[in-house]
Amino acid sequence: MPLIAIPVAVSGQGNSAPVARYDMRAGTVSGFGGAGGGGMGAAMSMMMGGGGSNVQHELYLRLGSQQAPTGGKAKADHFVPPAAKLGKSVALAPLPREPADPELLPEKPRGRLLIFWGCGEHAPKGQPVVLDFAKIAAGQKPPALPGSSVVRDWGPTPENSRSFTRWPADDRKFVKADSSLIGAHKVVSTYAPQIDFTLAKDFMAPITSRTATLPSGASRLSWTGIPGATAWLAFLTGGRQGADGEATGDVVMWTSSADKQFGGGLMDWITPDQAASLVKAGTLMAPTATSCVIPAEVTAASPDFRVGTLTAFGPQESFAYPPRPADPKVAWRPEWTARIRHRSTTSWMQAQGMTMGGAGMSGAAASGEAGGGGERKPACKPKKGLGGMLGGLGGMVGGGNKGC
Numbered sequence: 001m002p003l004i005a006i007p008v009a010v011s012g013q014g015n016s017a018p019v020a021r022y023d024m025r026a027g028t029v030s031g032f033g034g035a036g037g038g039g040m041g042a043a044m045s046m047m048m049g050g051g052g053s054n055v056q057h058e059l060y061l062r063l064g065s066q067q068a069p070t071g072g073k074a075k076a077d078h079f080v081p082p083a084a085k086l087g088k089s090v091a092l093a094p095l096p097r098e099p100a101d102p103e104l105l106p107e108k109p110r111g112r113l114l115i116f117w118g119c120g121e122h123a124p125k126g127q128p129v130v131l132d133f134a135k136i137a138a139g140q141k142p143p144a145l146p147g148s149s150v151v152r153d154w155g156p157t158p159e160n161s162r163s164f165t166r167w168p169a170d171d172r173k174f175v176k177a178d179s180s181l182i183g184a185h186k187v188v189s190t191y192a193p194q195i196d197f198t199l200a201k202d203f204m205a206p207i208t209s210r211t212a213t214l215p216s217g218a219s220r221l222s223w224t225g226i227p228g229a230t231a232w233l234a235f236l237t238g239g240r241q242g243a244d245g246e247a248t249g250d251v252v253m254w255t256s257s258a259d260k261q262f263g264g265g266l267m268d269w270i271t272p273d274q275a276a277s278l279v280k281a282g283t284l285m286a287p288t289a290t291s292c293v294i295p296a297e298v299t300a301a302s303p304d305f306r307v308g309t310l311t312a313f314g315p316q317e318s319f320a321y322p323p324r325p326a327d328p329k330v331a332w333r334p335e336w337t338a339r340i341r342h343r344s345t346t347s348w349m350q351a352q353g354m355t356m357g358g359a360g361m362s363g364a365a366a367s368g369e370a371g372g373g374g375e376r377k378p379a380c381k382p383k384k385g386l387g388g389m390l391g392g393l394g395g396m397v398g399g400g401n402k403g404c
Helices: 032-050 133-137 272-281 297-303 386-397
Strands: 020-031 055-065 076-079 089-090 111-117 129-132 161-165 183-189 193-200 211-215 219-223 232-237 248-254 292-293 305-321 338-351 355-356
Touching: 076 219, 089 161, 111 297, 129 133, 161 211, 161 355, 183 232, 193 305, 193 338, 211 338, 219 305, 232 272, 232 297, 248 297, 272 305
Parallel strands: 020 338, 111 248
Antiparallel strands: 020 055, 055 161, 076 089, 076 183, 111 129, 183 193, 211 219, 219 292, 232 248, 232 305, 305 338, 338 355
């Protein structure tokens, strides 16, 4: 008979690190980003009037343990409820070895990066922070950059685990738009105790959002609240093309964060406890928020294109075995812990007066099979120096490929 865990938080004095840690991240993606599963064909369909109501789900699984695998190979299977529509189980596998990237000669950087932050019709004094790439490459000291104090929390990784596997892997399975996570789950592996838990929370609802241009030139982003949201974050990147028609002009970045927080863990999954603290600090918008005005200066600085995202961070369920002792003085040594974090994200793109994606669309109903769910492999490895800095800024836009 399997040992069923009860939800519990892992903290406090006298606790030992668990033998195994299991991490699940469940997301809902809609708007322009919801077409990602269909590739360029889906994006072109939206451009030709196919609509921005595409919705997909994403699911990432990671199991790390301090034990060596029996039989010499780390393997794991996650047995899912039928409503997940993934078959009986999905197979977690080790990360494949990546071939070394060829050395590329650096290009002379051109253009500028303009950074804005905070909701409001106009950017306050002191904005934007401007980085002139050519001047920096020539040796000029760059201005102090906004950053992020929010640490990216991936849970178990190959670096902090003796044995590690993850999914999506090589079984060609992906969650669908109508997949559900509610029900009993079991994880069996060659290197960790059996993990059993029952989920009561499902994928979050998709976000419905729209933008409206104000007389000042500012853009009002508004949305409908969704159940389970613990905080909101909006982000936008845009630009002005260079005189030669190439992307060598200004690059613009804006975040709704009042304390100019960019990137890092904000591009990932935020726990409810983190969300509450970050709302208090002004980094995230409150769960009751339904609008944010993007300053007119941001729109004016990025006339050729703008890509925006709006994220609702959501609930978390946590489990452990054995349960925490009632007496806090008794040392607690869990064999394993497991957690699942949720978020919902929508996105839109504006180019040459045309809007695609969630903002400005009337709804976000699920349609067809979502091709997402795969944990995208970075297209390159982190670089050092100026190239790494610029790559890291680009990673903020796409979820953070750590300097690619």
